[in-house]
Structures are given as structure tokens and as C-alpha cells.
Amino acid sequence: MPESRWSVAVVGPGGVGGLLGAVLARAGHQVVYVAKPDTAAALNSGGIHVRSAQFGEFHVPAVAVPRLAAPVDVCLVAVKATSLEAALAGVPAEALGDGLVLPLLNGVEHMSVVRARFPAQQVVAGAIRVESTRVAPGRVEHTSPFCWIDVASGTAPRVRVDEVAAQLRQAGLEVTVRDDEAALLWDKLAFLAPLALLTTHAAAPVDVVRDERRADLVAVIGEVTAVARASGAAVDATTILGMFDRVPAGMRSSMQRDAQANRPTELDAIGGAVLRAAGRRDIDTPVTARLVDELAAREATWATL
Ligand SMILES: NC(=O)c1ccc[n+]([C@@H]2O[C@H](COP(=O)([O-])OP(=O)(O)OC[C@H]3O[C@@H](n4cnc5c(N)ncnc54)[C@H](OP(=O)(O)O)[C@@H]3O)[C@@H](O)[C@H]2O)c1
Structure with a gap:
């Protein structure tokens, strides 16, 4: 169990989100997935099964909802850029409370989309280097023997960025905190x-x-x-x-x-x-x-x- 159990929302339980959510759940954190209705139903009944070159093969039960209803400590956003606006509609800022938002999308312009919806002091940029594929709802194949995450924020307090990095590290992820988001x-x-x-x-x-x-x-x-x-x-x-x-x-x-x-x-x-x-x-x-x-x-x- 981590020293302090966090509540985590994962928006988009695909290759990246399914893997990270399962790794965090296995480490003892309380994870809720924000997912489309069919995928949410599959996750609620079958959980998430991971086959990973780094973390081994394991299964965790899952709770998935179409819309976040209660505050979390951190919300990971792991949808493709083409689904970002639609997916963020499932995360009302008032439901999130003062939790951090950590998008892991490739690209740069999603940061302004996220900052338009959530207070800037809650938004942290992330970049993930991994090869992980959602082969079916709730089934993830992580084929790279690594999963490296860099985080930085031009707008959130450094202490909060360090805190989320520490929680991710404690779950077994390799995380580097950097000074410059761009x-x-x-x-x-x-x-x-x-x-x-x-x-x-x-x-x-x-x-x-x-x-x-x-x-x-x-x-x-x-x-x-x-x-x-x-x-x-x-x-x-x-x-x-x-x-x-x-x-x-x-x-x-x-x-x-x-x-x-x-x-x-x-x-x-x-x-x-x-x-x-x-x-x-x-x-x-x-x-x-x-x-x-x-x-x-x-x-x-x-x-x-
Ligand atoms: N996969 C990698 O190895 C990798 C590596 C580095 C960076 N990235 C980046 O990470 C981001 C995510 O990529 P990915 O490969 O994880 O994508 P993905 O496997 O396609 O997963 C995206 C997930 O988002 C879900 N989704 C789509 N629309 C949604 C909505 N409106 N509400 C809730 N969930 C929704 C999808 O749901 P369904 O399952 O229901 O379709 C899917 O589970 C991308 O920007 C990608 O470039 C990926």
C-alpha cells in the first residue's frame, strides 16, 4: 500500500490509460475510469487485464463511469487528441474539486484545451514514452519493457507536481520532474x-x-x-x-x-x-x-x- 492512498480518475482506459490505471490500482490507489458507455460496462463487469513486458501479467477490478461525480487527487487524461473535447465533457471542473489534471497526450496544443476547462494551477503537462495497446475493452498489451513519464508545469505549484510524481513512482512508474513544460x-x-x-x-x-x-x-x-x-x-x-x-x-x-x-x-x-x-x-x-x-x-x- 502507498503511504497515502490517492483517488485517481483515468479519462480514456485505452493503451496508456488502461495500463496506468491498472498499475495504480495494483499499488493500492482508488481508480475510477471515465469511459464511453459500452467500455464502462465492459470494465465494470470484467475489470482490466494487463500483459506487460515490464509489470508482468495481472488483473484488477475496475470501476468506470460515463461522467466523474466526485473529486479525485489526480485526473489522468489519456484519450487521443481527436476525442479530447468529447472526453473532457465527462469531467466537470466542479466535480474534480482541486485535483490535478495530468494529460498524457502526444502534441502540444491539448494543454490550452485543458487549461480552458480547469484552473491553471491544477494543470500539469506530461509526456509518456511507452508502447501499449488496448486490444479489447479492458485488455491492454504493454509491449515496451519501459514506461517513462516526464512531468512539468508552468502553472501548477512545484510541490504538487512533485507530489504526483512521487505517487506515480511509488506505484512502480519511472517519472522525471522537469522544469520547463514547453x-x-x-x-x-x-x-x-x-x-x-x-x-x-x-x-x-x-x-x-x-x-x-x-x-x-x-x-x-x-x-x-x-x-x-x-x-x-x-x-x-x-x-x-x-x-x-x-x-x-x-x-x-x-x-x-x-x-x-x-x-x-x-x-x-x-x-x-x-x-x-x-x-x-x-x-x-x-x-x-x-x-x-x-x-x-x-x-x-x-x-x-
Ligand atoms: N499507446 C501508446 O503506446 C502511446 C505512447 C505514447 C503516447 N501515446 C499518446 O497517448 C494518447 C492516448 O493514446 P492511446 O494509444 O492510449 O489511445 P487508445 O488506446 O485509443 O485509448 C484511448 C481511449 O480513450 C477512450 N475514449 C475515446 N473517446 C472517449 C470519450 N468521449 N470519453 C471517454 N473515453 C473516450 C477510448 O475508448 P474506447 O476504448 O471505448 O474506444 C480509449 O479507451 C494519445 O495522444 C497517444 O498519442 C500513446
């Missing part, structure tokens, strides 16, 4: 945006991208890195390209998996956000813009099918 989010996007855009555009894993689409890869990394640096991240293009050259062949992105399954993708939250930030800072991003345009056109085609 740097935290853009650090992650500087690698993720080229990976997501190019693997999705090529409909191929990272090894094909780095071998057969190298000119585009170098160009997009250069463009995204310039935007990330202008936005506060201490990233450089050579280091990011080196990361691409070291990741295992066969690595794919969730944007690519969503596109292959004809599901809505996070193209706008990832590629669109880079282009909007570039526009605000007068940074040229022609190759990124071309990829985003072409991917948006493809998505529009399958969305009408």
Missing part, C-alpha cells in the same frame, strides 16, 4: 512528428523510411527541430537523426497503425501543431507541410467511405 512537450514532438509523418506517409516501418526516404527524413527533422528549438526545446537535428538510426528496424507509429485501420489519426495534433507553431515563428517547413497536406487528403478520402 521543452518537455517539444522534446517529445521533435522525434515523434518526423516518425509519425514519415512512417504513415510511407505506410512502412522506420527502417524503410530511413533507407528509402532519407532526404525527406533529414528535411523534416531539420524543420521540426527548428520549430521545437524556437519553442523552447534544447534539441538538435543531428541527435534526432542519430535516434532514428538507432531505433530497432520494424518500429512503427500509432499514427500509422490508425491510418492503416482507417481510424481518425492525430495528424492535426502532431503535424498540424508543428505547422501552426512554425507559422507563428516564421519558420519555413515546406516538406512537413507537403506531408501533412497529402496525409490529410488521404484521411479525407477514407473518412467519406
Whole structure:
């Protein structure tokens, strides 16, 4: 049992939310999931089953609701960007009380959406590095042997950020508290945006991208890195390209998996956000813009099918 048992809400019991909720519940915290009605029913009857390369295989019972009704110490938000507004409708600020809100979405622009709904002193930014998939409601496959979380807040008191980090660590998660929220989010996007855009555009894993689409890869990394640096991240293009050259062949992105399954993708939250930030800072991003345009056109085609 943790020294103090927290109440935790998890909005979106998918790959990320299902894993974190189950790990926190196993550690003794009281977890409630805010979920769509069918998923809530599945969780309430069957709980959450996790198969994890890091945490092993385990099952926890679950309580899921369509709308948060009682205050919690922290509310993790783990939906895709495309569902954010709809999902946050299930978390009325008055029900949350003075609990923290910790979104773990990829991208940067969700932070202003969250801050528009909740008091700024309760909002903490998070970035998660993990590979975890919701294979069915209440069933999660965590395939990476790690789950790393960075947190920082430009608006919440540091003591509260440290407190949530300590609770997550005590449950077995690796958490780093950072000083700069924008740097935290853009650090992650500087690698993720080229990976997501190019693997999705090529409909191929990272090894094909780095071998057969190298000119585009170098160009997009250069463009995204310039935007990330202008936005506060201490990233450089050579280091990011080196990361691409070291990741295992066969690595794919969730944007690519969503596109292959004809599901809505996070193209706008990832590629669109880079282009909007570039526009605000007068940074040229022609190759990124071309990829985003072409991917948006493809998505529009399958969305009408
Ligand atoms: N998965 C990873 O390995 C990973 C790694 C790093 C970052 N991320 C980021 O983490 C975020 C979440 O990704 P994910 O892979 O966990 O997504 P996911 O597996 O698709 O899970 C999203 C969850 O949100 C739920 N949801 C959708 N609309 C909702 C609503 N209106 N109310 C309540 N719940 C709703 C979905 O419910 P249903 O189950 O009912 O459809 C699903 O359980 C994304 O921004 C992603 O880029 C993911």
C-alpha cells in the first residue's frame, strides 16, 4: 500500500490509460475510469487485464463511469487528441474539486484545451514514452519493457507536481520532474512528428523510411527541430537523426497503425501543431507541410467511405 492512498480518475482506459490505471490500482490507489458507455460496462463487469513486458501479467477490478461525480487527487487524461473535447465533457471542473489534471497526450496544443476547462494551477503537462495497446475493452498489451513519464508545469505549484510524481513512482512508474513544460512537450514532438509523418506517409516501418526516404527524413527533422528549438526545446537535428538510426528496424507509429485501420489519426495534433507553431515563428517547413497536406487528403478520402 502507498503511504497515502490517492483517488485517481483515468479519462480514456485505452493503451496508456488502461495500463496506468491498472498499475495504480495494483499499488493500492482508488481508480475510477471515465469511459464511453459500452467500455464502462465492459470494465465494470470484467475489470482490466494487463500483459506487460515490464509489470508482468495481472488483473484488477475496475470501476468506470460515463461522467466523474466526485473529486479525485489526480485526473489522468489519456484519450487521443481527436476525442479530447468529447472526453473532457465527462469531467466537470466542479466535480474534480482541486485535483490535478495530468494529460498524457502526444502534441502540444491539448494543454490550452485543458487549461480552458480547469484552473491553471491544477494543470500539469506530461509526456509518456511507452508502447501499449488496448486490444479489447479492458485488455491492454504493454509491449515496451519501459514506461517513462516526464512531468512539468508552468502553472501548477512545484510541490504538487512533485507530489504526483512521487505517487506515480511509488506505484512502480519511472517519472522525471522537469522544469520547463514547453521543452518537455517539444522534446517529445521533435522525434515523434518526423516518425509519425514519415512512417504513415510511407505506410512502412522506420527502417524503410530511413533507407528509402532519407532526404525527406533529414528535411523534416531539420524543420521540426527548428520549430521545437524556437519553442523552447534544447534539441538538435543531428541527435534526432542519430535516434532514428538507432531505433530497432520494424518500429512503427500509432499514427500509422490508425491510418492503416482507417481510424481518425492525430495528424492535426502532431503535424498540424508543428505547422501552426512554425507559422507563428516564421519558420519555413515546406516538406512537413507537403506531408501533412497529402496525409490529410488521404484521411479525407477514407473518412467519406
Ligand atoms: N499507446 C501508446 O503506446 C502511446 C505512447 C505514447 C503516447 N501515446 C499518446 O497517448 C494518447 C492516448 O493514446 P492511446 O494509444 O492510449 O489511445 P487508445 O488506446 O485509443 O485509448 C484511448 C481511449 O480513450 C477512450 N475514449 C475515446 N473517446 C472517449 C470519450 N468521449 N470519453 C471517454 N473515453 C473516450 C477510448 O475508448 P474506447 O476504448 O471505448 O474506444 C480509449 O479507451 C494519445 O495522444 C497517444 O498519442 C500513446
